[in-house]
Amino acid sequence: RQMVFRLSTGSSALDTLLGGGIESMSITEAFGEFRSGKTQIGLTLCVTAQLPKTQGGGEGKVAYIDTEGTFRPDRIAQIATRFQANPEEVLENILYARAYTVEHQFQLLTLIAAKMTEEPFSLLIVDSIMALFRVDYSGRGELSERQQVLGKMLSRIMKIAEQFNVAVYLTNQVMADPGGGASFVPDPKKPVGGHVLAHASTTRLYLRKGRGEQRVCKIFDSPCLPEAEATFQIGLGGVEE
Ligand code: GTP
Ligand code: MG
Numbered sequence: 001r002q003m004v005f006r007l008s009t010g011s012s013a014l015d016t017l018l019g020g021g022i023e024s025m026s027i028t029e030a031f032g033e034f035r036s037g038k039t040q041i042g043l044t045l046c047v048t049a050q051l052p053k054t055q056g057g058g059e060g061k062v063a064y065i066d067t068e069g070t071f072r073p074d075r076i077a078q079i080a081t082r083f084q085a086n087p088e089e090v091l092e093n094i095l096y097a098r099a100y101t102v103e104h105q106f107q108l109l110t111l112i113a114a115k116m117t118e119e120p121f122s123l124l125i126v127d128s129i130m131a132l133f134r135v136d137y138s139g140r141g142e143l144s145e146r147q148q149v150l151g152k153m154l155s156r157i158m159k160i161a162e163q164f165n166v167a168v169y170l171t172n173q174v175m176a177d178p179g180g181g182a183s184f185v186p187d188p189k190k191p192v193g194g195h196v197l198a199h200a201s202t203t204r205l206y207l208r209k210g211r212g213e214q215r216v217c218k219i220f221d222s223p224c225l226p227e228a229e230a231t232f233q234i235g236l237g238g239v240e241e
Contacts, residue, residue, distance in 0.1 A: 002165040007123060008056030010044040010079075010239035011232035014217055018203065019225065021048075021056055024122065024167045027158060027200055029129070030217075031172035031191035032207030037215040037234055038171040039070050041207075042125045044238035045169055047079045049123035050093055055083075058122025058167065061093045063112040065105060065124075067131040071096060075238075082237025095121075102136045102149060109156050116164040124160060128171040129153075130192050147196045154200035172197065191220075 006021035015021045022028040022045065030038045046064065051057025064071060076094070077087035095115055099105040105126075112124065130150075137146030161168045175190040188208055191197065198204070204220040213234045219225045233240045 013230040017230035026202040029201035036207040060122025079238035
């Protein structure tokens with residue numbers, strides 16, 4: 001049996017909160033409002049996943065499913081430089097794919113699993129897991145079907161995590177809360193995806209903005225991790241401090 005490992009997020013405070021980093025053979029989900037740092041954590045993990053295990057890395061390639069078009073190669077290059085890694089090599093080791101529909105997202109997982117039988121990977125990212133579900137199943141009566149298909153997708157993702165000993169990092173959106181009047185204010189503490197996603201995610205991280213480039217992360221609803229917080233920064237080198 002393969003050894004479980006943990007990937008550094010780039011922030012020692014965040015790694016400590018997580019018990020050493022994000023775990024392989026497991027699903028870690030980060031949710032929070034826009035610009036709370038979900039994508040920046042993913043981009044940083046794209047680099048640390050490739051570092052030696054002695055440096056908090058996973059010594060493997062990365063598969064990245066992008067549903068929002070927010071992957072930034074130039075940003076990866078900056079982050080790689082911070083970790084004294086070769087930016088071109090780091091980028092070459094990322095299997096990147098843009099998904100446009102839920103069906104496409106499924107197909108990409110099949111393709112990724114096939115790649116993982118050929119080469120060592122340490123990380124799978126889906127940024128974000130719910131965006132296409134919300135588009136493809138937007139009708140009132142489609143919620144139960146959406147949740148059923150989501151459940152299938154998450155079990156496929158979990159199978160990939162276990163079969164190939166990779167860490168999985170999912171980002172998620174928060175619910176729009178119909179408050180007073182016609183304005184829909186996002187509720188930063190309510191992830192979408194319902195109990196199906198809640199059940200599938202081993203670790204759920206709630207992110208919020210602090211002062212300036214500071215971000216605060218809290219473990220959400222975990223039976224085995226403390227309800228503590230960690231503060232980190234988003235800087236030139238990605239997730240820092
Ligand atoms: P949504 O996907 O819109 O929901 O947001 P998100 O949670 O994915 O936010 P993201 O990770 O994109 O964080 C955006 C924040 O990261 C910005 O507000 C900036 O503070 C910071 N950031 C993004 N790009 C850079 C960069 O190139 N350099 C630096 N220093 N900070 C950056
Ligand atoms: Mg994002």
